[in-house]
Amino acid sequence: MAAKQVFAINTFTESANGTLSLGIGTNNAGQPDWTFANNASRYSQRRLTAYVRTALVSVTESPQDRQLIPRDSRNGAVVPVAGTVTDPGVRRVQLRVTGNGRTETFSSSSKSFRFTPRVTAGLHEYSFELRATGPGIDRVVARRDGVVAGDVLVVQGQSNAEAAKYSGAANAEESPYLRSFGTPTSDGTISGxxxxxxxxxGDVTNQSGSVGQWAIRMGRKLVDTYKVPVALFNGAHGGQPISFFQRNDAAPNDLGSNYGRLRQRLQAAGVLGNVRGVLWYQGESDNDNAAVHVAGFSELLQDWRSDFGTASRYYVYQVRTSPCGTTTNMNLREAQRQLGDTAGVTLLSTNGLSGHDGCHYAYLGGYREMGDHAFAVLGRDLYGGPSAGVAPPNPSAVTAGGSQLVVQLRSTDPLTVDAGAHADFVVEGGAVSVTSVAYQPGGKLVLTLSGPATAVTGLTYQGHLGAGPWITNATGAGLLAFKLPVT
Incomplete structure (x- = not known):
């Protein structure tokens, strides 16, 4: 039977001076659901009577519509359905679980019941229908649709983690197998x-289901490539220093804190201890204060590991700028690069992205490619995907000889060096500059100088604002910014 409008109230949350748009049944003279009717004043009586049938069963445990259950090591999950019979006329309770081309039926004649059906992770949804039967009784007492098993990822940080729609849309990346829970709003009452x-x-922020543009792109590619549903939880808040994101240890679920709102969402969704990966993009508002940033991140990482579990993987974007608008400040970015060695996190690069406006990114050439790079790295780490050309180029040492500097990289993946990329290198301690740069097999960048390197003490790679030229790997991830001594 086709759905019918029964009763509608519109503009309920608008200002107290607004007029409600309401109606019974379908509006045949305008919007079917009475939107824009502005007609509440036409009713001479304002009495609503609700008729409710007595419940036959009290359901105490069941999934929600559209819920993602974290998959286990057997590529599936148990989804309990439990409750108590409240009507003496009910003789039997039956649960039918349909999905992945099959239907399973579970029955109980006890007053209290608990079923534990198992679902498999994949691009298929499950429906759960609970029916009560007895003499003269045959009623569906609960139904849940769109239930899946899959993986949980968290996105957190500043505005480039929010990844709002600045230029270009990401809505084509949305998928029925990409889910979220709650809202990333900073309003604790609405969040709760x-x-x-x-x-x-992906395109809207601070609304129910908002995850951001690069997260929706990353998620869609994970779903399509590895055939596993993904739940994305975005807790980001633009323009905030790292202190803003810390946990209130006295009240970890404090809805007045950013950490508490995200933690409550994860807990209420039943996934707090099942987060597979956390992706962090923050640092612009720390204004190149490396000591404050590293101390704050270390504390935050410790709390994440306590709440999310030791099985989670942690990914840190090296920011493009700190603060926005300049790439000459290097203290914070070099400190972030070193986190890969000292904190056990995996680094992601923002160099190589040409759709950059000095702080944020367009979708094409920016957030889309960020999503692609994150997909490749998570695919390698969590799904057994390819590893070649995935890690962003990251130096280990710089040596001098004659009129050249050699940057030894940690990977031997081939790199593409755009013409003019040498301009982003700054030499310290000598009256020379870099005149060209070339990739040499074996994971080396060979920099030619304008003169002998005898007095050179250090080398910095700053990157730049806006578009190329870049030094990138096969997936387009750019060389990490760095500041290293020369030996």
Missing amino acids: ADRVWHYAT
């Missing part, structure tokens, strides 16, 4: 009230 699973959306 939204305890519902949603389909993930």
